[in-house]
Amino acid sequence: MDKITRVGIAGTGLIGKGIALEVGKQSELSLAKVLTRRDITTMNDYPFPERLTNSVEDFIGNCDLVVECSGDVIYGTEVIDQAIKASLPVITMNAELQVTTGSYFAKRGFITEAEGDQPGCLASLHENVVEMGFKPLVYGNIKGFLKLDPILEDMEYFSKRNGVRLDMTISFTDGTKVQVEQALVANGLGAGIAVDGLLAPSSNDLNETGAELAEEAKQLGYPISEFVLAPKAPPGVFITAEHDSRQKDALRYFKMGEGPYYTILQNFHLCHLEVVKTIKRVINGGGVLLNNGENPSVGVAAIAKRTLQPGEEIEKGIGSFQVRGEAVKMTSNQNHVPIGLLVNAVMKRTVEEGQIITFDDVELPESLALTAWLETIEKLPINS
Structure with missing residues (x-):
């Protein structure tokens, strides 16, 4: 590529900082501006202080593409609105925003969630398995723990230990985050949910649980977005799907089991480290990876x-x-x-x-x- 794409990042937390570091390594990208609401004079630990701005106008006016990862639905919506009005493509790492206002923007301009978090990873895996002839029935997120009503002392401990904001730590723990993610997956990939609150089965064997969920989807008559509680499983995503019965012997040889349901596992998601893939996808004309759709269900x-x-x-x-x-x-x-x-x-x-x-x-x-x-x-x- 001859053109250098000016990337703007809205957000300076763990994810925003990590994306900035990766963008800075790419020859075809330049880190143009980083939008923050923090006092810039106090941000001595930020790796690119000269790129920081508190002005949305300055931010929008110096970018070719915007990555929104503020973690804030209300504020992020205002920023994206300005980007869409300026005809800039928008990439989000903000599933909470997508399921709240993403459909509003999907009707007005280009907006896509990035790879990295589970929804984007499931969308990427979806493209891969469909190209191989599979017909997805279950879009699965793997969660290691869940406590619907955690206590402050525990949340403060894990927030400090992991370097993640307290509210984000609570959202991960009480299930809000995974519920948001799977709602986005359902809306974006043309699936549904089996029940309000999701089925959320415990699992010691993803192949077995995937097959059970696939059977549920078959009875419902549509693919479902789900998550499993599997403390011993890797922190990734999976799709359970059907395939042409004429491929059954080959799939058995490929160690995929007897069928009729086959579970394809991606055993990782690496958050901000994967976002550059989506940036390059967009600037190379690859289109929307995943958004909330114009008519969410x-x-x-x-x-x-x-x-x-x-x-x-x-x-x-x-x-x-x-x-x-x-x-x-x-x-x-x-x-x-x-x-x-x-x-x-x-x-x-x-x-x-x-x-x-x-x-x-x-x-x-x-x-x-x-x-x-x-x-x-x-x-x-x-x-x-």
């Missing part, structure tokens, strides 16, 4: 972890001790509040532990993200 509802009282404020729903997220079918949960919108929200009514928060239960501040969600659900086929 799965949302991520906020479920009360305890009884919430009128007047109680939810500063940020994702990664809180008040709510967690669950993937739900939009057809039967049209009034649910996406957990990504619960920012500086105030409860209007009592919501008991385990109940879904609806728009009747809470007052939300005005935001582009809220506008985007309301437009998305208004234009869904179920509401037309």
